[in-house]
Amino acid sequence: MVYEATASAPVNIAVIKYWGKRDTKLILPTNSSLSVTLDQDHLRSTTTSRADESFPEDRLWLNGKEEVIKEGGRLHTCIKELRAWRLEEESKQDSLPKIGKFKLHIASYNNFPTAAGLASSASGLAALVASLAALYELPQSRSELSRIARQGSGSACRSLFGGFVAWREGEAKDGSDSLAEEVAPREHWPDLQALICVVSDAKKGTSSTAGMQATVETSPLLQERLRIVPQRMVDISTAIEARDFDEFGRITMADSNQFHAVCLDTAPPIFYLNDTSRAIIALVQELNRASAANGGGLVAAYTFDAGPNAVLYAPAANMPVVIAAVNKYFPQAGEFADPFQMGTGAPLPAGFNE
Numbered sequence: 575m576v577y578e579a580t581a582s583a584p585v586n587i588a589v590i591k592y593w594g595k596r597d598t599k600l601i602l603p604t605n606s607s608l609s610v611t612l613d614q615d616h617l618r619s620t621t622t623s624r625a626d627e628s629f630p631e632d633r634l635w636l637n638g639k640e641e642v643i644k645e646g647g648r649l650h651t652c653i654k655e656l657r658a659w660r661l662e663e664e665s666k667q668d669s670l671p672k673i674g675k676f677k678l679h680i681a682s683y684n685n686f687p688t689a690a691g692l693a694s695s696a697s698g699l700a701a702l703v704a705s706l707a708a709l710y711e712l713p714q715s716r717s718e719l720s721r722i723a724r725q726g727s728g729s730a731c732r733s734l735f736g737g738f739v740a741w742r743e744g745e746a747k748d749g750s751d752s753l754a755e756e757v758a759p760r761e762h763w764p765d766l767q768a769l770i771c772v773v774s775d776a777k778k779g780t781s782s783t784a785g786m787q788a789t790v791e792t793s794p795l796l797q798e799r800l801r802i803v804p805q806r807m808v809d810i811s812t813a814i815e816a817r818d819f820d821e822f823g824r825i826t827m828a829d830s831n832q833f834h835a836v837c838l839d840t841a842p843p844i845f846y847l848n849d850t851s852r853a854i855i856a857l858v859q860e861l862n863r864a865s866a867a868n869g870g871g872l873v874a875a876y877t878f879d880a881g882p883n884a885v886l887y888a889p890a891a892n893m894p895v896v897i898a899a900v901n902k903y904f905p906q907a908g909e910f911a912d913p914f915q916m917g918t919g920a921p922l923p924a925g926f927n928e
């Protein structure tokens with residue numbers, strides 16, 4: 575018997591940012607967050623997991639390169655939790671093959687180049703958890719799985735759902751209620767589109783994990799943010815429900831700005847935006863100002879994660895204008911290389927089947 579399962583998970587981009595942990599081991603956030611899952615096929619992580627009696631140890635490959643599964647590390651925690659769950663099911667159901675005690679080989683790859691500068695940890699950890707849950711045939715709900723994915727990388731819990739997704743911070747000390755849930759499916763608002771503007775593909779200077787911890791420890795402004803976010807969660811959910819782009823865009827930009835403000839308020843300060851990021855903000859402001867002067871609504875809204883790359887949200891009808899403006903003011907230098915590797919299979923690394 576071959577015990578193997580493959581699952582894939584998409585990238586998500588937060589509009590209400592997660593930034594700060596109240597528990598660094600369990601990865602419990604200081605505030606709830608909300609994201610949009612990008613549903614294109616070319617922005618996904620795919621993971622194949624296999625359990626086999628002959629494997630001497632757990633092994634993991636990321637984009638073909640073997641990584642160490644550090645004892646007590648995040649990957650280790652996710653694998654341990656899912657394996658314990660399988661063993662528990664095996665002890666309850668005699669008919670289940672006893673594969674929980676077998677070692678695992680796990681191969682994960684992103685179908686978007688790391689050079690695209692997109693965070694791959696969210697989709698990567700979500701795909702890993704989904705593939706192991708499928709391999710182990712766990713009787714789970716996605717929210718239950720999100721509890722485990724969260725311990726791999728906070729934002730990963732949101733990538734287990736499509737559409738508009740909230741990660742509720744929860745109250746329990748053990749994290750049992752710190753889960754992701756769908757706010758609305760993608761089909762609810764198909765008109766909303768995202769444009770990813772890759773400003774730099776350099777690895778970020780301060781990782782999210784280190785940066786948010788420094789903010790929790792040193793930023794007085796974060797306390798004010800934590801008072802503001804709960805109402806924003808309510809307001810943006812209402813805007814999504816009503817497909818109200820003006821309100822959605824206003825809150826999205828305000829939350830991105832505030833997140834970067836608490837980064838600046840951190841000691842020492844963290845700068846994720848660069849001059850090009852700020853020029854993109856100015857361009858979006860100008861498009862929106864010109865539209866307002868003609869009595870129109872917001873054309874687009876920007877948001878930036880822990881790096882200089884912009885994600886612009888806009889209704890489909892506005893996208894041609896947005897793309898034309900970005901191309902006009904930020905012409906591509908040199909050849910425009912196709913950033914996506916479409917149609918490539920899942921290359922399983924050497925040693926995967928041994």
Ligand code: DP6
Nearest residue numbers: 588591592727728729782783879880
């Ligand atoms: C700015 O989920 O990467 O993208 O939990 O430490 O792995 P860890 O952090 P991570 O942080 C994401 C931060 C963010 C905002 C967001 O996605 O909500």
